[in-house]
Amino acid sequence: MENNIDLNIKIYIPSEDKIITRNIEDFVKELLAWSIPMSFHIEALKCQSIIIRTNLIRLIKGGGNREGKDSKWDISIDSFKGIMPIQEYKDIWGKDYSKNVRLIEMVVKETNGVIITFKDKPIDARFHDVCGGATENSENVDGNVVLYLRKVLCNYCQESPLIHxxxxxxxxxxxxxxxxxxxxxxxxxxxxxxxxxxxxxxxxxxxxxxxxxxxxxxxxxxxxxxxxxxxxxxxxxxxxxxxxxMGKGDGVGLCQYGANMLAHEGRRAEEILNYYYTGVTIKKNENQCMKYPLKGKVIVIDAAHGGESSEDNSSINGTREKDINLSIAINLERELRKKGAIVYMTRTEDIFVPLSQRAELINKNKPDFFITIHQNYIKNSSVSGTEIYFFRGDKEAERLGKIIMKKITTAIETIDRGLKTADFYLLRDTNVSGIHVEIGYLSNPIEEKKLLDEHYIDRIVTAMIEAILFYYEVGNNIPLK
Ligand SMILES: [Zn+2]
Ligand SMILES: [Zn+2]
Structure with missing residues (x-):
């Protein structure tokens, strides 16, 4: 899987006197393997990956202790004694190796870009192995009062083999x-x-x-x-x-064994971090996510029909479905690219592309999902509204379809005619998630007229973008009504 994030850290290697650049998310994976037992609960591993990322971003932003640092690098590899590439854990992890690698991938992906902040700045996310009953106020360890590094009781690490x-x-x-x-x-x-x-x-x-x-x-x-x-x-x-x-470590910040026990008791990473770090906020790092929230996502947009296709609907006034589809698709493509997504189009002009060729393009590019865009037609001109189809059992498509339906019907005030299963060619003959959207009815004169209005198209596209951001949980500030 590709990383969503382009943020890099510059690491100094004293033994070779050189500086290397590492992608933050990749480096988080290595540091995760280095800093916590892989047998820990997944929520404790998530805590740790958020902690690591927070500390790295703090370094990049220059918030940490930059003693001895020249401006060319963020940290020396000497700060991570014994760190090694994930492949080198083969001997140590033995038969658990591939399981652990998958676990690391999942944990880092699921916490992608998430950091702990205090007053909008990444915190000094201190942690230790075992606190032994209570964590410690920062000033008792290194003299500085840090508001989020307060003493909290921790009865959760009593079972740790490291406590005594x-x-x-x-x-x-x-x-x-x-x-x-x-x-x-x-x-x-x-x-x-x-x-x-x-x-x-x-x-x-x-x-x-x-x-x-x-x-x-x-x-x-x-x-x-x-x-x-x-x-x-x-x-x-x-x-x-x-x-x-009693305990292990300086006792400041998060107690790893305590975090693990809390995770086993059903607490989520965010709750655990909020327990050990007083008054903090856990959120996506804005620099990383605000500009290109869909970075790394691959999406195929299919403007249905085109050229001379018998299935292309046209209204009594001569409005062609293929043209409306293409107009929406091109606008959607542009907006998705602005958000950082990689977009493939099955067509960008009025040409005939066989369904088999469209399916091939989808299968070849392995997108995260595809959307095929259509307009409906029915004899009864009073019928209007939006319909979305997905292939039975495709849970991701169902979830995406549901969100898109909500957003579109709210944005353009059409009737929700349902999210349904279907075995249309593209839904059936592709091996990734996909949805088939029938936005409106060309047979309905009112809807037809609206679909010819570019502002209306804008609203449809904006709604779809919001839906996709919501689907990836990078647009949580947009309420899903
Ligand atoms: Zn503890
Ligand atoms: Zn169609």
């Missing part, structure tokens, strides 16, 4: 890393370790007479015997310290 963890660190390591020296234990020193060794009593020789171990009293002799020590003149010194931790 420990690390054994040798005393030597601690000394080296903290640049300190622990005092050397001498046999006569009373080294109490609270709750482990307390109340140590020694004689003048330094022999342990009595002590408490974990609150229980022992004689020195007993300890010597039970632990098999050589003498009662003993002391102790830890060689390793076990540090226990």
């Amino acid at each position: 963890n420990y690390k054994d660190i040798s005393v030597e390591d601690i000394e080296a890393k903290l640049n300190i020296r622990f005092s050397k234990a001498s046999p006569i020193k009373n080294m109490a370790i609270e709750d482990m060794f307390d109340d140590i009593i020694r004689d003048e020789e330094g022999r342990v007479v009595r002590l408490k171990v974990a609150g229980k009293e022992f004689e020195g002799k007993e300890i010597m015997k039970l632990l098999g020590l050589e003498s009662t003149r003993f002391s102790w010194k830890p060689k390793f310290i076990r540090f226990f931790t």
